[in-house]
Amino acid sequence: MILNIENLHASVQGEPILKGLNLKIQPGEVHCIMGPNGSGKSTLAQVLAGRDAYEITQGSMTFKSKDLAEMEPHERACEGFFLAFQYPHEIPGVSGLQFLRAAVNAVRAFRGQEELDAMDLMSLFKEKAREVNISFDDLKRAVNEGFSGGEKKRNEMLQMAVLEPQLIVLDEVDSGLDIDALKVVSDAVNRMRTPERSFLVITHYQRLLNYIVPDFVHVLVDGRIAKSGGKDLALELEDRGYAWVEEHAGAGAE
Amino acid sequence: MSPSQEIERLAKREYDYGFVTDIESETLPPGLDESVIAHISAVKKEPQWLLDWRLKAFRHWQTMEEPHWPHFEYNPIDYQAVSYYSAPKQNSDGPKSLDEVDPKLLETYEKLGIPIHERERLAGVAVDAVFDSVSVATTFKGKLAEKGVIFCPISEAVQEHPELVRQYLGSVVPQSDNYFSALNSAVFTDGSFVYIPKGVRCPMELSTYFRINAAATGQFERTLIIADEGSYVSYLEGCTAPMRDENQLHAAVVELVAHKDASIKYSTVQNWYPGDENGKGGIYNFVTKRGKCAGDRSHISWTQVETGSAITWKYPSCILQGDESVGEFYSVALTNHCQRADTGSKMIHLGKNTKSTIVSKGISAGRGQQSYRGLVKMMKGAKDARNYTQCDSLLIGDRCGAHTFPYIDVRNSTAQVEHEASTSKIAEDQLFYVQQRGLDAENAVSLIVNGFCKEVFKELPMEFAVEATKLLAVSLEGSVG
Numbered sequence: 001m002i003l004n005i006e007n008l009h010a011s012v013q014g015e016p017i018l019k020g021l022n023l024k025i026q027p028g029e030v031h032c033i034m035g036p037n038g039s040g041k042s043t044l045a046q047v048l049a050g051r052d053a054y055e056i057t058q059g060s061m062t063f064k065s066k067d068l069a070e071m072e073p074h075e076r077a078c079e080g081f082f083l084a085f086q087y088p089h090e091i092p093g094v095s096g097l098q099f100l101r102a103a104v105n106a107v108r109a110f111r112g113q114e115e116l117d118a119m120d121l122m123s124l125f126k127e128k129a130r131e132v133n134i135s136f137d138d139l140k141r142a143v144n145e146g147f148s149g150g151e152k153k154r155n156e157m158l159q160m161a162v163l164e165p166q167l168i169v170l171d172e173v174d175s176g177l178d179i180d181a182l183k184v185v186s187d188a189v190n191r192m193r194t195p196e197r198s199f200l201v202i203t204h205y206q207r208l209l210n211y212i213v214p215d216f217v218h219v220l221v222d223g224r225i226a227k228s229g230g231k232d233l234a235l236e237l238e239d240r241g242y243a244w245v246e247e248h249a250g251a252g253a254e
Numbered sequence: 255m256s257p258s259q260e261i262e263r264l265a266k267r268e269y270d271y272g273f274v275t276d277i278e279s280e281t282l283p284p285g286l287d288e289s290v291i292a293h294i295s296a297v298k299k300e301p302q303w304l305l306d307w308r309l310k311a312f313r314h315w316q317t318m319e320e321p322h323w324p325h326f327e328y329n330p331i332d333y334q335a336v337s338y339y340s341a342p343k344q345n346s347d348g349p350k351s352l353d354e355v356d357p358k359l360l361e362t363y364e365k366l367g368i369p370i371h372e373r374e375r376l377a378g379v380a381v382d383a384v385f386d387s388v389s390v391a392t393t394f395k396g397k398l399a400e401k402g403v404i405f406c407p408i409s410e411a412v413q414e415h416p417e418l419v420r421q422y423l424g425s426v427v428p429q430s431d432n433y434f435s436a437l438n439s440a441v442f443t444d445g446s447f448v449y450i451p452k453g454v455r456c457p458m459e460l461s462t463y464f465r466i467n468a469a470a471t472g473q474f475e476r477t478l479i480i481a482d483e484g485s486y487v488s489y490l491e492g493c494t495a496p497m498r499d500e501n502q503l504h505a506a507v508v509e510l511v512a513h514k515d516a517s518i519k520y521s522t523v524q525n526w527y528p529g530d531e532n533g534k535g536g537i538y539n540f541v542t543k544r545g546k547c548a549g550d551r552s553h554i555s556w557t558q559v560e561t562g563s564a565i566t567w568k569y570p571s572c573i574l575q576g577d578e579s580v581g582e583f584y585s586v587a588l589t590n591h592c593q594r595a596d597t598g599s600k601m602i603h604l605g606k607n608t609k610s611t612i613v614s615k616g617i618s619a620g621r622g623q624q625s626y627r628g629l630v631k632m633m634k635g636a637k638d639a640r641n642y643t644q645c646d647s648l649l650i651g652d653r654c655g656a657h658t659f660p661y662i663d664v665r666n667s668t669a670q671v672e673h674e675a676s677t678s679k680i681a682e683d684q685l686f687y688v689q690q691r692g693l694d695a696e697n698a699v700s701l702i703v704n705g706f707c708k709e710v711f712k713e714l715p716m717e718f719a720v721e722a723t724k725l726l727a728v729s730l731e732g733s734v735g
Contacts, residue, residue, distance in 0.1 A: 049690055053682075073689040074698070082690075089687040093705025102701055103691040110692065142705065159691060 002027055002064060002167050002198045003048075009058035009223075010047045017043040019223035020059070025167070028195040032209060033202045034234065035220035036242040041202045042086060044220070045171040049083040050076050063167060078110035080166035084156040084173050088144050096139035096155065100125055100162055107163060128161040132188050150181035157188035168192070169200045174208040186211030206238040219245045281340040286333055288312065291440055294339050298409045298443075301416060311429035311439030318433045325625040325657055326594035328538065328565050329501065336472040336503055338441045394458065403487075404449040405460050408476055411447035418449055422480055426509035426546045426573070434505040434540040434567075438474045442507065445475035450485035450516070459715055461490040464506075472503040479509070481516035483549065488519040490718055501529075501564060505540045514549030514576065519557070521714050523722055525729075526562035531620070533592030536564025543570035544600075547579035547608075555582040556599070557713045559722040561729035564593060569627065571600035574608035574639070581610040584710040586722070588729050589622030589654070598628035598659075603636035603669065612643040615707050618654035619730060625657040632669035639669040647677040648706050650699065650730075700727040 003025040010018040017040045025031055035041050047054045048061065050073035061068045063081055071079070091099060104124075105115045116124070126136055132154045144152050153173055160168060173185055189199065189212050201212055209217075209231060217233040218225045219242070227233065227245050237245070282290060291312055295305040320331070398405050404415060411419050429439040446462045464475060481487055504526060512518050520543075529536025539562075545554035556570040572581025583599035601610035616624045630641045647656035662671055680702055688698035704711070704723055711719045 049686075051686055072694065073686060074692055074694045077690050077692040085687060085690075089681075089684045091684065091688065091702060091705055093708035094701055099688075099691070099701070102693055102697070106692040106694070106697060163691070 001025070001062075002029075003061070003200070004065075005059070005061045007059035008047070008056070008061055010043060010054050010056050012043070012054050016057070017054075017223055018047065021220075021224055023218065023225065025198045025200065027198055028193075029216065030193065030199040030201065030212065030214045032212075032214035032217045032234065033200065033220050033225075034204065034206075034217060034237060034242075036246070037204070039220045040223045041204075041220055042171055045083055045086075045169050045200075045202055048076075048169060049073060049081065074106070075110070077163075077165075078107050082160055082163060082165035082168045084153075084160060084168065084170045086172040086175060088152045088156055090145045091143040092145055094143050096134075096141060096143055096158075097122075097125060099143045100139075100159065103159065104162060124162065125158075128158055131161060131191065132157045133184050134158055149176040150178065150184075153177060153181060153185055154188075157185055161188060161192065164192075166196065167198050167200070169202065171202050172204060173201075174203055174205060182208065182211060206234045209234045221246050282337050284335050284337045286312075286336070286338055286441065290338055294441060294443060297339070297341075298412070300412055303420065304412060307424070307429070308440050311436050312441075314430045315433065315436035315440055318430075318436060320433050324567055324596035324627075325659070326565060326596055326623060328594070331501075331503060331538065333437075338472060338474070339443055341443075397457070401454050401457060402451040403454060403456055404447065406447055408445045408447040408478060409443075411478075415447070415449070418480065419447065419478070422478055422509065422511055423476075424509075426511060426544050427507050427542050432542060435507050435542040438476060438505050438507045438542070441472075442474045442476035445477040445506070446479075446489075446491075447477070448479040448487060448489065450481045450487045452482045453484045454482075455485065456487040459488050459490060461492070463492045472505065474504075475506045477506070477508040479518060479520070480511045481513060481518045481552075483513045484515040485513075486517045486519075488521070488715060490521045490523070490715065492523045492525070492721075501536060501538050502527075503538050503540070504563075506542070508541070508543040508570075510543075510545030510554055512545065512547050512549065512552035512554050512579075515551050516549065517553040517555075518545065519555045520545070520570075521718060522556075522558040522560070523718060523725060524558065524560045524562050524566075525725055527564075528562050528591065528593050528729075529564040531591040533564065533621075536593070537562065539563035539566045539568065541566075541568040543568065544573065545571070545581070546573045547576050547581060547605075549579070550576040550605070551578045551580075552576050553580045553582075555580075555584070555713070557582075557584045557710065558586070559710070559714070559725065560585070560587040560595065560597065561725055563595075566593075566595040566597055568595075568597045569600055569629075571602070572610060573602045573604065574610060574636075575604045576608075577605040578607045578609075579605055580608070582713075583610075583612045583614070584713045585614045586617070586707045586710045586726070587615070587624060588617045588726060589619070589624045590729060591620040591622065593620075593622045594624070595622075596625045596627055598626045600629040600631070601641055602629075602631045602633070603639040603641070604633050605635065606637040606639070608636060608639045610639075610641045612641070612645070613709050614643075614645045615710055616645075616647045616656055617650065617703060617706070617726075617730075618647065618656050619650040621653050623655045623657070625659060627659040627661075629661040629663070630671055630673075631662075632664040632666050632671065634665050636666045637668050639666065641669075641671045643671075643673045644709075645673070645675040646706070647675075648703065649677065649679045650703075696727075696730075700730055703730060 005021055005023040008018050008021040033041055056069055101121055134154055174182055214231050217229055219227040291308050427435050429436055450456050510518050526537035526539055547554050554572050560566055570583055574581050581601050587595050587597050589595050599612050614626050618624045626645050632639050645658055656677055658675055660673055685698050714722055
């Protein structure tokens with residue numbers, strides 16, 4: 001199993017956000033988490049990545065059978081966990097190339113591999129940048145500085161493609177994207193789908209799932225998964241809205 | 255562990271250059287009076303005029319008071335408790351070649367990573383190394399001589415090129431300029447001397463490494479660089495010192511003179527021992543650096559990376575006398591633990607169409623306190639002169655401080671002065687973003703800090719930019735909180 005979350009409770013500044021979440025992801029699967037605003041979708045992504053503002057109060061989460069809670073954020077990354085951020089940060093003065101090189105070599109060092117030489121890295125970056133429609137000149141610019149929302153998301157996809165992680169969490173990667181940008185992002189994801197690699201797609205809208213077709217869809221309501229199903233569940237949500245699941249969840253609650 | 259705790263942990267790393275070389279030294283007993291100055295002058299076989307020059311400085315110094323306007327406090331300096339001369343013992347007057355230099359000394363420089371052996375030279379850098387009070391080896395002298403370039407210890411220049419020394423010594427920083435320059439003028443022991451003849455582009459980077467080894471010893475070096483008409487030179491100085499519990503005094507003077515169409519690029523990587531994390535020990539660094547753009551279209555550029563010293567008091571400056579002359583100051587200063595720095599630049603515009611640029615990047619971590627203090631002065635004759643100042647501070651943690659004291663004095667209405675300043679903090683979410691890509695907290699901070707310093711690092715000669723990047727990473731360890 002790639003990811004196993006059991007009865008996860010997490011809070012921020014004493015306020016519970018996740019309230020007993022269960023989720024299992026096997027190799028090669030694409031899971032989607034949908035849910036209304038404030039249901040805890042982004043919190044889940046942050047908790048998985050190791051953001052220390054969140055406190056885990058109960059439950060467990062393992063990544064490839066390793067206890068995630070015991071790992072530093074960079075260790076999770078080096079083990080193959082990747083989070084595509086909803087709001088990627090700017091790093092003034094650090095070029096895209098420099099950042100990619102630092103990341104690749106950090107991950108390689110963690111795994112006991114030698115650093116890649118500059119020429120090999122450069123051709124790798126060039127190839128991957130082409131795939132996500134980023135010009136090589138843009139890689140010389142400071143990371144995300146002065147980039148549009150769509151460009152920032154493409155940068156995320158580039159980092160993902162270069163780092164070749166095993167579990168990828170996409171946190172509202174579709175927010176603020178026009179249809180062309182959405183297509184670039186979903187193509188990048190689909191290119192990376194393999195029988196070994198898994199995805200957790202967090203989104204508010206069904207639209208993204210026309211491009212990234214999930215194996216499973218879960219609806220997150222008030223910090224718990226209220227309903228799970230196949231890709232059709234997303235369409236049903238589109239038709240009937242979240243209220244329907246919320247009522248359902250309310251009725252099922254003790 | 256939160257990122258900030260993590261950073262704090264990282265800050266505990268020790269100073270790499272804190273070792274002491276066990277070498278026999280001739281050290282004067284502590285204390286300062288005219289006989290000490292006479293002794294230094296005699297040891298160096300100086301001519302009478304220089305002794306007189308020193309004594310004049312000393313007498314003036316005695317009438318002056320130590321300045322207390324910088325934005326820091328420190329234990330009072332007992333000038334009588336300092337030894338003003340220390341030299342590694344050697345058989346003859348001075349080493350004629352590297353073979354005559356004490357192997358322990360060479361070992362020291364090797365530990366410091368200084369390419370003193372010519373065969374191990376670093377991309378053709380000519381090195382002068384000053385150990386405590388004397389210069390121990392100057393490499394590449396022959397090759398430089400072919401071009402007519404003089405690069406030697408200043409004590410040697412006094413013997414070999416007295417006319418040049420006499421003409422220029424004190425011409426940019428007069429003996430009475432300030433308290434520390436007066437002290438330096440009285441007791442300076444060694445330093446480098448550079449003369450680039452007309453029209454010569456110095457074929458390699460020149461470099462001096464300063465090392466304080468002996469205990470309770472002050473270092474007072476004096477550097478004088480003259481670039482004659484149409485010449486060019488790039489010069490780098492590096493500094494380290496052993497870890498010692500007491501504070502050691504370093505009061506240097508650097509004078510640069512650029513004639514018509516000449517260009518001097520002066521880079522410093524300063525890594526004097528900063529003291530421990532509680533502020534015990536460390537170097538008191540009171541330095542006067544000034545360049546004179548004497549001729550038209552001359553150019554002086556200061557680049558400094560300051561990570562060491564318990565206290566730094568330093569304002570590399572340019573006097574823009576020639577028309578269309580250009581002065582630049584690029585600085586990265588880091589204060590970690592209990593370090594204090596009051597640093598910046600002065601640009602004095604006299605000539606027409608003179609231009610100056612100040613880019614100052616201050617990083618404060620731990621309980622470090624840092625002040626930028628700068629003066630831009632446009633004199634009456636500075637028609638259409640321009641200055642651009644950019645002054646950025648980066649705070650790491652919440653116990654440090656950054657302060658800015660810009661002074662602007664404009665006496666010509668055609669002059670333009672721009673000043674930009676910013677203060678930022680490394681945000682936890684920015685750090686988290688970098689960590690999520692696989693970098694541990696230490697490397698993440700260092701990547702972000704490097705980005706912050708980029709505009710300055712790109713001004714450094716390539717090899718030294720690499721060195722500066724590493725130095726910054728090491729200095730950040732254990733200093734941030």
